Amino acid sequence: MTISSKQVDTFYKGETVNLYPSQALNYLWQTGEKTRAKSFVINSDQTIYLIGWNDTECRDTAFIQLIALDPTILDFPTGFSPTGIYSDNHYFKPNTNGKVEKIRFDIYNRLGEKVYFSTSQNMIGWDGTYRGKDCPMGLYSYICEYTTNRRIYFKTGEVMLVR
Secondary structure, three states: OEEEEEOOOEEEEEEEEEEEOOOOOEEEEEEOOOOEEEEEEEEOOOEEEEEEEEOOOOOEEEEEEEEEEOOOOOEEOOOOOOOOOOOOOOEOOOEEEEEOOEEEEEOOOOOOOOEEEEEOOOOEOOOEEOEEEOOOOEEEEEEEEEEEEEEEEEEEEEEOOOO
């Protein structure tokens, strides 16, 4: 007998996991339920077990290990100052908490012209220049696409460049 999920075995805390056993007619989950499929909300790493049988004398037990991850958080400052006069933020970049597998980070001026982009996970960040010249003070838009736990996320927003 086997237990499987249609997703991977790694989930974010708070997610619902649907488990599907196979190769038996009768099922008994560790919760006491006798349903074929079972849903669990994952808040910590768990080992789920299930007893299955076709007749009373022949029972089998299956286990599945589910890993609960803290969600990756990307935060962005609302402003930065490359000269450091008004802030310690000399570069504009995302602050991450967790593992980012892939990232694309684009910044646009108010005319929609791309003034910066990066695909490096170890990026230094935008220094407030475009083509070697200082960009004017003002509001700039950003789009960030990143992958974590094999899932793609988007974040958009605005940042104030202060000189």
